[in-house]
Amino acid sequence: MRYLFIGVLLxxxxxxxxxxxxxxxxxxxxxxxxxxxxxxAYMGRAPGTExxxxxxxxxxRELRNLGVEPxxxxxxxxxxxxxxxxxxxxxxxxxxxxxEGFEVFDLGRDFIVAAGAQADQVxxxxxxxxxxxYGIQAPEYHxxxxxxxxxxxxxxxxxxxxxxxxxxxxxxDTRLYYGRWTYKYEIAAEMGAAGVIIIHxxxxxxxxxxxxxxxxxxxxFELPNEGEPxxxxxxxxxxxxxRRLLALTGHHLDQLTAAAxxxxxxxxxxxLTTSLTMNVSRSETGSANVLGLLHGTDKxxxxxxYTAHHDHLGIAEGVxxxxxxxxxxxxxxxxxxxxxxxxxxxxxxxxxxxxxxxLFAFVGAEEQGLLGSRYYARHPTFPPGKIAxxxxxxxxxxxGRTRDxxxxxxxxxxxxxxxxxxxxxxxxxxxxxxxxxxxYFYRSDHFS
Numbered sequence: 001m002r003y004l005f006i007g008v009l010l011x012x013x014x015x016x017x018x019x020x021x022x023x024x025x026x027x028x029x030x031x032x033x034x035x036x037x038x039x040x041a042y043m044g045r046a047p048g049t050e051x052x053x054x055x056x057x058x059x060x061r062e063l064r065n066l067g068v069e070p071x072x073x074x075x076x077x078x079x080x081x082x083x084x085x086x087x088x089x090x091x092x093x094x095x096x097x098x099x100e101g102f103e104v105f106d107l108g109r110d111f112i113v114a115a116g117a118q119a120d121q122v123x124x125x126x127x128x129x130x131x132x133x134y135g136i137q138a139p140e141y142h143x144x145x146x147x148x149x150x151x152x153x154x155x156x157x158x159x160x161x162x163x164x165x166x167x168x169x170x171x172x173d174t175r176l177y178y179g180r181w182t183y184k185y186e187i188a189a190e191m192g193a194a195g196v197i198i199i200h201x202x203x204x205x206x207x208x209x210x211x212x213x214x215x216x217x218x219x220x221f222e223l224p225n226e227g228e229p230x231x232x233x234x235x236x237x238x239x240x241x242x243r244r245l246l247a248l249t250g251h252h253l254d255q256l257t258a259a260a261x262x263x264x265x266x267x268x269x270x271x272l273t274t275s276l277t278m279n280v281s282r283s284e285t286g287s288a289n290v291l292g293l294l295h296g297t298d299k300x301x302x303x304x305x306y307t308a309h310h311d312h313l314g315i316a317e318g319v320x321x322x323x324x325x326x327x328x329x330x331x332x333x334x335x336x337x338x339x340x341x342x343x344x345x346x347x348x349x350x351x352x353x354x355x356x357x358x359l360f361a362f363v364g365a366e367e368q369g370l371l372g373s374r375y376y377a378r379h380p381t382f383p384p385g386k387i388a389x390x391x392x393x394x395x396x397x398x399x400g401r402t403r404d405x406x407x408x409x410x411x412x413x414x415x416x417x418x419x420x421x422x423x424x425x426x427x428x429x430x431x432x433x434x435x436x437x438x439x440y441f442y443r444s445d446h447f448s
Contacts, residue, residue, distance in 0.1 A: 021351020
């Protein structure tokens, strides 16, 4: 933790090294906060629950006791936001047609489909299927999988991840945002498409089909739509099912995948149509980001933000996890992160005042898709041009002292220099993301 404090001092504009504040970071304080926030009394900290409210109250009490000020524009501790839960009534089967032929696909085994729009009913009727490679538009790589084709009303079939055969394109094995499923649904919506089917493979996703089944079968949470385009259907299909689908019109997945590796790829109308309608149950709940502010001295209008998400998975439905324990306590994810940020706040209060302001942001609904941090990004308390940096704590380092620092985001900003200088004070080295193909950079709150 002393390494971490030196780094936060440098980011905040302090020139001191191991300042007096470092002594305020105590393992006993961190352990106390972790034990409290991950106890059964907080019921897994699911958004909108009594445990969520209790978590926010604990964080506010700790920040107030430290002498940190409320961090919102109106002088309060909480930045409330609404969560929209969409529960689509998924059909047991999905029929794809080609001329006189058709193929029936089974829910769960072959496909998963969710509502892409915040509506009581979503669907498509006689929509044409088009294979669009990876579904990427990347001007900096001179890459466009759409080539000007009109995609309005169509269902787009696309590969997961991004092209990685050429190290000079899309950073080789490193997954960029173009390879994230969120991007694929977003770009399809911008194109006016009615739906998307992402082809799942364990390799391209970085996880097995079972993860898709569980993640997309329950309610899907979103922020209220503020006018952004949406598709009607957001679907996944297994590799085996996709091969059966393409075989209806004589296409082969391997050949299409090979063609999609090139800039010259053009969309392929598959000669298939489909119709599907789903009723959607909508409900709303609320959560809030907890914000605490420490004013800077001569650069008070600039801010360094330290984030940690305060939510977790709540209480297991059904029979629990097999041992009678139905509470997902979330000690690592992310009571340890919250405790780390509280420790940083104690250090700043105990040490010399920072030149830049410091915002301690405990954001909600991370597990539902980075929604609390996304809301803050839409409604920041400092202008974006005045946000110097964000340091995100999503799981504390509990393995003990190490010789290196694994830094997700290494190579993406000038914070690299701060990390390298700080690590050098303890004869440590900085390394980048050790699993670059997993796309961890896009999967926590700093990305918002």
